[in-house]
Amino acid sequence: MAQTSINIRMDEDLKKQVEYLFSEFGMNMSTAFTVFAKAVVREKRIPFEISAVADDFYNEYNQDRIKKALADIKAGKGVAHELIEESDE
Numbered sequence: 001m002a003q004t005s006i007n008i009r010m011d012e013d014l015k016k017q018v019e020y021l022f023s024e025f026g027m028n029m030s031t032a033f034t035v036f037a038k039a040v041v042r043e044k045r046i047p048f049e050i051s052a053v054a055d056d057f058y059n060e061y062n063q064d065r066i067k068k069a070l071a072d073i074k075a076g077k078g079v080a081h082e083l084i085e086e087s088d089e
Contacts, residue, residue: 008033
């Protein structure tokens with residue numbers, strides 16, 4: 001199969017770190033990205049989770065609870081309370 005070239009721009013320090021790790025795995029940058037591309041094609045998805053939020057607060061269980069609470073409020077089932085601030089003394 002014919003080969004083609006791809007140019008990738010990234011931070012110089014990141015490039016050094018990833019090249020070092022790839023060499024520890026016994027492969028160069030080209031081989032590593034080919035492995036990645038083949039996994040994407042095979043699985044038809046990015047083969048790892050990409051997340052902007054590392055906070056577990058936004059897990060599925062909590063999201064469901066928030067949705068239920070909002071539905072309850074919209075249905076008039078909510079109860080209003082005054083905010084009570086505690087003193088540090």
